[in-house]
Amino acid sequence: MADQYTPESQQPSEPQPKTNAGAREPNWERAALERIALAAINEQRSARRWKIFFRFAFLAVLLLLVFSVFHASHKKVAATGRHTALVSLEGEIAADTNANAKDVDRSLRRAFADPDTAGVILYINSPGGSPVQAGIMNAEIRRLRQKYPAKPLYVVVGDMCASGGYYVAAAADKIFVDRASIVGSIGVLMDGFGFTGLMDKLGIERRLHTSGANKGFFDPFSPDTPAMDAHAQAMLDQIHQQFIDAVRQGRGKRLHETPDIFSGLFWTGEKSVELGLADGYGDTGYVAREVIKAPNIVDYTERESISDRIARKFGAAVGAGAVNALVLGGVKLR
Incomplete structure (x- = not known):
């Protein structure tokens, strides 16, 4: 008579001991609730502290503003x-x-x-x-x-x-x-910057549209022109002359011009x-x-x-x- 074979999956298994994976600590629900309640209390305390801080900060700024206005208007x-x-x-x-x-x-x-x-x-x-x-x-x-x-x-x-x-x-x-x-x-002096060389190296194109032939004067992203230079120099020379006249008028003969x-x-x-x-x-x-x-x-x-x-x-x-x-x-x- 042939030996009978019982598959491993069908063989009766030995009783397995119960694991503690799903086990909970005693009174875990209470501990969790206490932690949640404590976190809520801390959050409320923090919010209350910030609220008080901002109120005092606002009051301080308001007092400073009132004082400065009062001080400025009564300055003697x-x-x-x-x-x-x-x-x-x-x-x-x-x-x-x-x-x-x-x-x-x-x-x-x-x-x-x-x-x-x-x-x-x-x-x-x-x-x-x-x-x-x-x-x-x-x-x-x-x-x-x-x-x-x-x-x-x-x-x-x-x-x-x-x-x-x-x-x-x-x-x-x-x-x-x-x-x-x-x-x-x-x-x-009149100072500024020109970026046209850098723009050329980076492959950046300047698109400037104006109404008026000279409206784009002194644009730092556009090339300098002889007309721009001449106009700027004329303005500087005029202001310089105003400065010179004021010094001559004020100093008079005391000024030793060189x-x-x-x-x-x-x-x-x-x-x-x-x-x-x-x-x-x-x-x-x-x-x-x-x-x-x-x-x-x-x-x-x-x-x-x-x-x-x-x-x-x-x-x-x-x-x-x-x-x-x-x-x-x-x-x-x-």
Whole structure:
């Protein structure tokens, strides 16, 4: 009789011990619920902390804005008797900086109008900037000097009084410098960039459509042309002549003209006195004490408030400045 074969799959298997794969810890449901509840509590606490933080931050910003507006609208110079008025012009001269004609001229008008002002010091520490802003300040100084002939205006130079800064200073009665100050740079520049060579290498084609034959002048992505160069040079020469006329008018016979005096060169304070660009040496304390004879100095400088700074940062001037810097570079006295 043949042996009977039972397939392995059909052979009775030995009982297998139960595994713990699906087993749960005792009271696992409760532990899971506790973890979920704890996470929810932590999240609520975190949200509450952030809510409180943002409320305090908003309150702090609001208080600062209210204070700055109140401070700006109630800014007065305390009565101090006979004194020397001080107005500061520091940094690049431009409409969107602290060294702008509107604020500086307003400060000067307040300084001259005070009946206790014996004389005015305009402290300048500037590399130059906008010829328009500098020209407006120059004209206002000359107007105020005529309106208040008994109150002299002296410029005191810090580290630098160059280009547009000197354009402003030339309107003063006298200019005082340190021996190491940088003075001069009577010239005009227009700067920018040209990308046509780089575009050719990268295979980039510029497509510019204009209405008006000269509308695309000074486009940095288009080739330079002789007509563009001639037009730009004519504008620079005209503004340069305005600068020269202002210096000659302000300095008069004190100016010792040389072939380099209007070339854009700059000199030390010591050399500027020799050239007649400045009149002597001294800081604000010296001029107030020894020249004006009123050692008590009162600062009339308009300071930008926080609200003004925020408005300027987020205003339309940001976009306009970016476009101007990209397309034209701007005309500067530097």
